[in-house]
Amino acid sequence: MSRLSILPDHLRTIHQHAEASYPEECCGFLIGRASGETTAVERVLPAGNQREDSRHNRYLIHPETVLAAHKEARGLGLDVIGYYHSHPDHPSRPSDFDREHAWPGLSYLIVSVQGGRVADERSWRLTDERDRFDEERIDQRLEKEAV
Amino acid sequence: MSVNIHIPTPLRRFTSEQGEVEVEGATVGEALKDLTQQFPALQPHLYTEAGALRSFVNVFLNDEDVRYLQKEGTKIASGDTLSIIPSIAGGAVSLLETERELDDLPDLSPAEIRHYSRHLILPEIGTVGQRKLKAAKVLMIGTGGLGSPLGLYLAAAGIGTLGLVDFDVVDESNLHRQVLFGRTSVGKPKVMAAADRLRDVNPHIKIIPHETRLDSSNALELFKDYDLIVDGTDNFPTRYLVNDACVLLGKPNVYGSIFRFEGQVSVFWGAKGPCYRCLFPEPPPPGLVPSCAEGGVLGVLPGIIGSLQANEVIKLVAGAGEPLIGRLVMFDALKLRFRELNLRKNPDCPICSDHPTQHELIDYEQFCGIHPEEERVEQAFEISAPELKSWLEEGRPVTVLDVRNPPEWEISRIEGAMLIPLSELQDRLGELDPADTIVAHCHHGMRSARAVNLLRQMGFARAINLAGGIDAWSQMVDPTIPRY
Numbered sequence A: 001m002s003r004l005s006i007l008p009d010h011l012r013t014i015h016q017h018a019e020a021s022y023p024e025e026c027c028g029f030l031i032g033r034a035s036g037e038t039t040a041v042e043r044v045l046p047a048g049n050q051r052e053d054s055r056h057n058r059y060l061i062h063p064e065t066v067l068a069a070h071k072e073a074r075g076l077g078l079d080v081i082g083y084y085h086s087h088p089d090h091p092s093r094p095s096d097f098d099r100e101h102a103w104p105g106l107s108y109l110i111v112s113v114q115g116g117r118v119a120d121e122r123s124w125r126l127t128d129e130r131d132r133f134d135e136e137r138i139d140q141r142l143e144k145e146a147v
Numbered sequence B: 001m002s003v004n005i006h007i008p009t010p011l012r013r014f015t016s017e018q019g020e021v022e023v024e025g026a027t028v029g030e031a032l033k034d035l036t037q038q039f040p041a042l043q044p045h046l047y048t049e050a051g052a053l054r055s056f057v058n059v060f061l062n063d064e065d066v067r068y069l070q071k072e073g074t075k076i077a078s079g080d081t082l083s084i085i086p087s088i089a090g091g092a093v094s095l096l097e098t099e100r101e102l103d104d105l106p107d108l109s110p111a112e113i114r115h116y117s118r119h120l121i122l123p124e125i126g127t128v129g130q131r132k133l134k135a136a137k138v139l140m141i142g143t144g145g146l147g148s149p150l151g152l153y154l155a156a157a158g159i160g161t162l163g164l165v166d167f168d169v170v171d172e173s174n175l176h177r178q179v180l181f182g183r184t185s186v187g188k189p190k191v192m193a194a195a196d197r198l199r200d201v202n203p204h205i206k207i208i209p210h211e212t213r214l215d216s217s218n219a220l221e222l223f224k225d226y227d228l229i230v231d232g233t234d235n236f237p238t239r240y241l242v243n244d245a246c247v248l249l250g251k252p253n254v255y256g257s258i259f260r261f262e263g264q265v266s267v268f269w270g271a272k273g274p275c276y277r278c279l280f281p282e283p284p285p286p287g288l289v290p291s292c293a294e295g296g297v298l299g300v301l302p303g304i305i306g307s308l309q310a311n312e313v314i315k316l317v318a319g320a321g322e323p324l325i326g327r328l329v330m331f332d333a334l335k336l337r338f339r340e341l342n343l344r345k346n347p348d349c350p351i352c353s354d355h356p357t358q359h360e361l362i363d364y365e366q367f368c369g370i371h372p373e374e375e376r377v378e379q380a381f382e383i384s385a386p387e388l389k390s391w392l393e394e395g396r397p398v399t400v401l402d403v404r405n406p407p408e409w410e411i412s413r414i415e416g417a418m419l420i421p422l423s424e425l426q427d428r429l430g431e432l433d434p435a436d437t438i439v440a441h442c443h444h445g446m447r448s449a450r451a452v453n454l455l456r457q458m459g460f461a462r463a464i465n466l467a468g469g470i471d472a473w474s475q476m477v478d479p480t481i482p483r484y
Helices: A008-021 A063-075 A096-100 B009-014 B028-038 B040-046 B110-115 B126-135 B147-157 B190-201 B219-223 B236-249 B301-318 B385-394 B406-411 B422-431 B446-457 B469-476
Strands: A003-006 A027-035 A038-047 A059-061 A079-088 A107-114 A117-126 A133-140 B002-006 B020-024 B057-061 B081-086 B088-090 B137-141 B161-166 B206-211 B228-231 B253-259 B262-268 B327-332 B337-342 B398-402 B437-441 B463-466
Touching: A003 A008, A008 A038, A008 A079, A008 A107, A008 A117, A027 A063, A038 A063, A038 A079, A063 A079, A063 B057, A063 B081, A079 B009, A107 A133, B002 B028, B009 B040, B020 B028, B028 B040, B028 B057, B028 B081, B126 B301, B137 B147, B147 B161, B147 B190, B147 B301, B161 B190, B190 B206, B219 B236, B228 B236, B228 B301, B236 B253, B253 B301, B262 B301, B301 B327, B385 B398, B385 B469, B422 B446, B437 B446, B437 B469, B446 B463, B463 B469
Parallel strands: A003 A038, A003 A133, A079 A107, B002 B081, B137 B161, B137 B228, B161 B206, B228 B253, B398 B437, B437 B463
Antiparallel strands: A027 A038, A027 A079, A059 B088, A107 A117, A117 A133, B002 B020, B057 B081, B253 B262, B262 B327, B327 B337
């Protein structure tokens, strides 16, 4: 099982973004390092949902914004290692739509927001066969702990 | 032509960890084809099964998005660099799949697979979508004009549990639009006739008839077992009732309404967007918007609007496409024009906002200002059809005033009557003599009751109402007058 290592601060940022965007979806970038089965988040970069319609159940980040995030990551000597998004009033499980629009090798962190409050979060990785998402473990690490 | 393609980090595992790959080709499409030939494992991540570039995969030629050039046909030159950049998209699309794990969805039998094969081969629906349709429980309010196409298409499409609510019986005047029914259904309860027809359309689904009048006392109990409610009602009190019950239970309401040549469709879902009350906080004054029975309706119109509602139901259940939440589609059959309005949630909506002032169902007849007694006249000011006949035969001086609309006058009229439609009465009082005995009539006696009340207020002390209207006249006095 792969593992997503993340700071409590990062989760707080994501939770705030998800609750502030409710009942619409929010999304953003997970920037960090991948080594073997572990990806470590070093930075969270919230993005605006750039969809004009169906914002309650769809999110979209334009390629130009993705390009900018990649540049920012590279500037820090890091990589975009995944994305987070929220599911307002839905479980933190990827939808079929998510599966059609994902790549393997990235972490997809989904936050379930129920009635405006974060209920839970789970992180997922698409299999190479694209047939399903496998859940990965979310480890909250302390600030100074080495990855 | 040889160019370099920049491979994004997550896909490098499929390119032997190469960040840049040299490929051959004269166009972007050819270069990508060469790339997937060198690294076949990349194919499914860049292309759909049908061979189209995945919608979230964007290709940049140097710094230009090829979508704004000639897309995959964009010519490339030596030294150019191509980058593959994903736009990030996702979402909790299967709106009704709240707690339903994929594994919990019912399987399809071989007979069902045959029935639904044209759905199954659509990628947007497929086997998973069809199993979601089978798992879905949809309640239809009304099995009339809108309910006819709704019932037929939802049953045919395999909505696993379809509830039908209606209290009416099939009337001959329903048949020009309510295509669920035929001649043999006339006189039968609508839900029963509809259930028989729909079982023939699709034996694989469960049909639950609820032969009852929907009201504030039974709506929540009826709705609670269903995933989604479809509003095919023809009156304002029921429309507000359906909306409010859906908001209170957090269920989507697929709304449609028709009037003469115009129709409206939307998906109201308080938890996800605006509700009917955000759009229309107050009902129109009673009598302003006539019902189909009073105003008429183009027979094919509910076929169009009901089909659009069925389309939205299937999309919501299967999680396909863009649901009509926050949008109102308006259709004009005479101009053949669709218009679309964006709807916003009313931050002060009394029922679906963050601070609702209404927490339960109310009396919707009263909310809509409908007081049945107001539309009647005192019995002393009423006359029966046989009585009027004998008055006329005795040669009593009586003005028979028809307050219906001209098209109704064309269908049938009482000999010697004069026509002043109710809407024009106020302005045409000068054509009447306050000293005369005026017998007002309409189709069934409701509009003429309003006319008599108006006339008496204006000093026409001898105005009286023909009870039961021209319909009673036809049944009791003159059967040669066609009923409608």
